[in-house]
Amino acid sequence: MSGVLFGDRELHAIAERALRAAKGDQAEALIIGKTGSLTRFANSAIHQNVTSREAELRVRVVVGTRRATATTNRLDADGIRRAAELASDLARRAPEDPTYPGLPAPRPIPSAPSAYVEKTAEATPLDRARAAKTLCDKASAVKLIAAGFVATNVQEIAVASTLGTWAYAPQTYAEAQIAAIGDDGSAFAQRVSTDVTSLDVEGAAAEAVGKAAIAQHPRDLAPDTYEVVLTPYAVRDMVGFLGMQLSGLAVEEGRSFVGGKIGQKVTGPITLVEDPYDSRSIPRAFDFEGQPSERLTLIEDGVARAVVYDSVTAHRNNAVNTGHAQPFVGLPAPMHVRLEAGDKTREQLVAAVKKGVLVTRFHYTRWVHQLRTIVTGMTRDGTFAILDGEIAHPVKNFRFTQSYHEALGEVRGISKDLSLLVTGEQFGLMTSCQRVPALHLGAFTFTGATRY
Amino acid sequence: MTIPAFAVERDLAKRALDTARTRGATYADVRFVRRDEENALVKNGRLDAVDRSDSFGFGVRAMADGAWGFAASQIVAAQEADRVGALAVEIAKASALTKKRDATLAPVDAVRATYETPLDVDPFTLSFDDRLKLLMNAEARMRERKGLRTTRAAYAVWREDKLFVSSEGADIAQRLTEVGGGIAAEAVGNGELQIRTYPDGLRYQNAGGWEILTRWDLIGNAERVADEAVALLSAKPCPQDTITSVILSGNQLSLHCHESCGHPIELDRALGSEAAFAGTSFLTPDKLGTFRYGSSQVNIRIDATSEGGLGTFGFDDEGVPASEGWAVKEGIFVGYLMSRETAAALGTRSNGTMRADGWARVPIIRMTNVSVMPGDAGTLDDLIADTDDGILMDTNRSWSIDDKRFNFQFGTEVGWEIKNGKRRDMVRNPTYTGLTPEFWGSCDAICSESEWVMWGTPNCGKGQPGQGAHTGHGAAPARFRDVRVGVIK
Numbered sequence: 001m002s003g004v005l006f007g008d009r010e011l012h013a014i015a016e017r018a019l020r021a022a023k024g025d026q027a028e029a030l031i032i033g034k035t036g037s038l039t040r041f042a043n044s045a046i047h048q049n050v051t052s053r054e055a056e057l058r059v060r061v062v063v064g065t066r067r068a069t070a071t072t073n074r075l076d077a078d079g080i081r082r083a084a085e086l087a088s089d090l091a092r093r094a095p096e097d098p099t100y101p102g103l104p105a106p107r108p109i110p111s112a113p114s115a116y117v118e119k120t121a122e123a124t125p126l127d128r129a130r131a132a133k134t135l136c137d138k139a140s141a142v143k144l145i146a147a148g149f150v151a152t153n154v155q156e157i158a159v160a161s162t163l164g165t166w167a168y169a170p171q172t173y174a175e176a177q178i179a180a181i182g183d184d185g186s187a188f189a190q191r192v193s194t195d196v197t198s199l200d201v202e203g204a205a206a207e208a209v210g211k212a213a214i215a216q217h218p219r220d221l222a223p224d225t226y227e228v229v230l231t232p233y234a235v236r237d238m239v240g241f242l243g244m245q246l247s248g249l250a251v252e253e254g255r256s257f258v259g260g261k262i263g264q265k266v267t268g269p270i271t272l273v274e275d276p277y278d279s280r281s282i283p284r285a286f287d288f289e290g291q292p293s294e295r296l297t298l299i300e301d302g303v304a305r306a307v308v309y310d311s312v313t314a315h316r317n318n319a320v321n322t323g324h325a326q327p328f329v330g331l332p333a334p335m336h337v338r339l340e341a342g343d344k345t346r347e348q349l350v351a352a353v354k355k356g357v358l359v360t361r362f363h364y365t366r367w368v369h370q371l372r373t374i375v376t377g378m379t380r381d382g383t384f385a386i387l388d389g390e391i392a393h394p395v396k397n398f399r400f401t402q403s404y405h406e407a408l409g410e411v412r413g414i415s416k417d418l419s420l421l422v423t424g425e426q427f428g429l430m431t432s433c434q435r436v437p438a439l440h441l442g443a444f445t446f447t448g449a450t451r452y
Numbered sequence: 453m454t455i456p457a458f459a460v461e462r463d464l465a466k467r468a469l470d471t472a473r474t475r476g477a478t479y480a481d482v483r484f485v486r487r488d489e490e491n492a493l494v495k496n497g498r499l500d501a502v503d504r505s506d507s508f509g510f511g512v513r514a515m516a517d518g519a520w521g522f523a524a525s526q527i528v529a530a531q532e533a534d535r536v537g538a539l540a541v542e543i544a545k546a547s548a549l550t551k552k553r554d555a556t557l558a559p560v561d562a563v564r565a566t567y568e569t570p571l572d573v574d575p576f577t578l579s580f581d582d583r584l585k586l587l588m589n590a591e592a593r594m595r596e597r598k599g600l601r602t603t604r605a606a607y608a609v610w611r612e613d614k615l616f617v618s619s620e621g622a623d624i625a626q627r628l629t630e631v632g633g634g635i636a637a638e639a640v641g642n643g644e645l646q647i648r649t650y651p652d653g654l655r656y657q658n659a660g661g662w663e664i665l666t667r668w669d670l671i672g673n674a675e676r677v678a679d680e681a682v683a684l685l686s687a688k689p690c691p692q693d694t695i696t697s698v699i700l701s702g703n704q705l706s707l708h709c710h711e712s713c714g715h716p717i718e719l720d721r722a723l724g725s726e727a728a729f730a731g732t733s734f735l736t737p738d739k740l741g742t743f744r745y746g747s748s749q750v751n752i753r754i755d756a757t758s759e760g761g762l763g764t765f766g767f768d769d770e771g772v773p774a775s776e777g778w779a780v781k782e783g784i785f786v787g788y789l790m791s792r793e794t795a796a797a798l799g800t801r802s803n804g805t806m807r808a809d810g811w812a813r814v815p816i817i818r819m820t821n822v823s824v825m826p827g828d829a830g831t832l833d834d835l836i837a838d839t840d841d842g843i844l845m846d847t848n849r850s851w852s853i854d855d856k857r858f859n860f861q862f863g864t865e866v867g868w869e870i871k872n873g874k875r876r877d878m879v880r881n882p883t884y885t886g887l888t889p890e891f892w893g894s895c896d897a898i899c900s901e902s903e904w905v906m907w908g909t910p911n912c913g914k915g916q917p918g919q920g921a922h923t924g925h926g927a928a929p930a931r932f933r934d935v936r937v938g939v940i941k
Binding site: 036038039040041042043044045046047048049050051052053054055056058066068069070071072073074075083086087089090093094095097099100124125126128129130132133136145147148149151177178179181186188253254255329330363364365366367368369370371372374376377378380397399401447448449450451452 | 498499500501502503504505506507508509511519520521522523524525526539542543544546547549550551552580581584588601602638640643644645723724725726727728729731734812813814816849850851852853854855856858859861863881883885887915916917939940
């Protein structure tokens with residue numbers, strides 16, 4: 001075991017201590033441990049280089065139908081006891097909630113492929129710096145500037161409850177991102193792998209540098225509705241937004257595009273699967289309540305089939321708990337989404353476009369209208385006009401305002417290769433990953449443009 | 453004095469600094485941070501979540517071989533201080549592998565000092581029942597209105613105690629306290645989901661005590677918020693693809709300022725440090741002092757001393773004292789948010805804007821309080837009366853801007869048509885879009901000081917690994933001419 005891993009024995013001991021100290025009818029302990037190391041470069045030199053080792057305990061105490069949580073990173077005896085007592089005290093003073101079913105009873109957790117790779121956990125500052133240097137040197141060799149990062153991460157998730165739940169899984173992932181920047185244009189590439197020795201740093205460099213070479217001096221193109229080819233970086237954004245709406249909570253609150261439409265056509269011919277057991281993703285067989293996570297077909301050939309639930313949302317909606325609780329209590333979401341592959345190469349996707357736009361990635365995407373899945377955002381780091389099946393020239397970046405599920409209404413091609421990507425990690429934990437292809441869509445609406 | 457003594461932590465910090473120096477650091481600093489928070493959410497008549505959290509640890513930032521390293525741990529012990537201090541130096545030396553030039557720091561006076569957020573009612577000494585009662589009552593008042601799908605009321609109380617010790621001799625202890633919250637009503641029907649909130653989403657937050665939340669009349673505004681959410685379902689759509697005058701409410705203008713001024717004046721962005729993620733800035737150093745950012749009405753202040761601001765403190769996380777100055781003066785871009793390293797690149801001194809998200813993250817340039825200063829247009833009613841034709845837009849619902857901070861698009865919860873100086877029909881799904889300098893250049897009126905409020909953004913994301921920051925933005929309603937509105941049908 002690596003020195004950065006807490007391990008199931010230590011985390012189990014912390015959980016047991018917390019459960020013993022809790023004063024209530026039921027209690028649950030969720031422990032998240034993480035060692036994150038990230039080497040960041042800009043202007044072709046490392047400018048931030050950080051590592052931190054963190055672990056956090058969240059105690060949930062239930063008294064009748066009342067409940068509360070307390071969270072601490074003080075994992076000595078006093079810290080654990082204090083958190084358990086705080087949660088107990090808050091729970092006793094919370095109002096009754098007749099809709100609350102109590103903690104979920106333990107259920108058998110199927111085995112999932114391991115997402116833990118020792119070599120990733122053991123990567124050193126020098127390993128990351130060397131990878132960063134590779135990315136910087138490849139860009140510098142053709143007079144481009146490199147910016148991005150190389151990261152190695154270890155995270156452990158453990159859940160225990162007084163009902164007998166115990167679930168533990170360590171995960172690792174390594175990631176490289178590069179933007180290759182010229183005087184008047186840039187391009188982007190990203191790679192993710194559970195195994196740092198398989199992280200394709202050279203491939204990322206070649207992709208970004210090669211694309212940046214043809215991204216210089218973008219021309220104006222009038223904002224309009226165009227056919228588009230979206231690389232997996234852009235598709236990941238679409239899948240992430242739609243995934244938020246494919247939960248029982250979103251349906252309950254009336255903000256899901258599949259609300260009242262299970263069994264009906266909601267998109268074109270795509271299939272979206274929530275697959276926590278996908279060995280080529282970052283698998284984990286259970287959720288943050290220690291419940292087994294189901295493999296679900298969310299959208300099958302364009303027909304809405306299912307949404308995900310956690311214990312509370314399932315109970316409130318008379319549904320089956322699919323095991324998709326997130327660390328934030330009460331917000332279920334898919335966490336291992338795969339958009340199924342098609343039969344085209346990426347070159348064939350472009351070749352099929354008469355007049356359209358190739359988008360490398362989106363930037364700063366936000367809801368405009370959740371129910372209609374309208375999102376606005378920008379393109380960046382490699383946007384190109386496609387004419388008669390070939391990339392014609394780079395274009396200045398667009399603003400789009402587009403319903404994501406309506407854009408998937410006219411899917412003209414899906415690449416046969418999938419990319420493993422992680423959602424931009426925010427505030428400490430990677431909770432979800434996606435495997436997505438490139439897409440050729442028949443219509444995508446750009447509503448504005450910027451100056452570069 | 454309620455700031456902790458930090459006796460043990462100070463000894464450990466000195467030990468980590470000694471270790472770092474022994475291993476080759478030419479500069480190092482250590483921050484111990486303890487953060488306490490309580491967040492509660494009442495939803496549809498039930499307490500949906502309440503969480504009390506604390507986090508405590510330390511981070512060591514070291515410069516060695518002319519490059520930076522940072523390491524952090526939550527194990528507060530002598531042996532760990534040694535390990536983390538040494539690791540920060542090891543990482544710095546690895547960083548030097550790609551070095552083009554040595555990192556240098558602008559000078560700062562190393563001081564021993566303390567700072568504490570002024571407050572009236574310490575939120576952590578109130579009982580949970582008292583805190584919760586406000587939410588339950590306000591949320592219940594909204595639910596009296598038929599036709600709502602979801603009602604929410606939330607609060608956040610937040611405190612950070614921190615010690616900064618540097619190899620240059622600084623020793624600074626601070627206690628920062630914040631409180632926030634609000635109410636929200638959602639209605640669903642006619643193919644629409646509409647929301648109204650008060651006072652600013654569920655994210656309103658200020659520095660200070662519980663008085664921050666009680667001065668907003670959540671209960672008294674609950675019925676109006678609920679009524680407006682329902683009314684939006686049958687309101688007419690915002691006019692489509694139209695050029696008109698727009699009056700932005702103060703809370704919307706505060707976020708617009710955050711995105712289109714606060715971020716582009718971050719000097720690390722302008723120098724390329726965020727190029728692959730958050731982006732760069734159209735406000736490049738060659739524009740400093742000469743570029744016309746907005747009309748002569750536009751004055752935007754950087755002020756880490758503003759009362760109640762989420763960017764108000766005694767010292768930043770490099771030990772630089774809080775300062776005040778201008779970002780935009782009479783429409784001209786005149787000032788950046790700076791760190792010691794980026795200030796050195798411009799041959800000046802830092803204005804103290806380096807802030808870290810807790811103990812486990814390295815300080816980066818963040819907004820302090822970046823505020824649009826009041827004008828002389830009187831009250832909001834005065835400004836409406838002075839407007840022949842346009843749309844009043846209130847409270848943000850959607851926000852997006854490009855990676856150089858030129859092209860933006862915002863949506864608000866609600867709009868009202870303005871005709872002949874009167875507020876007329878409510879409109880739903882209002883949006884507006886444009887380019888930053890043109891938009892601020894079209895500002896021809898800003899309401900007076902009586903309408904000016906210190907708003908805040910408690911969830912500003914930046915950096916890799918991701919960091920959240922709490923930033924303050926004072927603003928009053930303001931008018932912009934010839935704005936493109938209505939981009940969704």
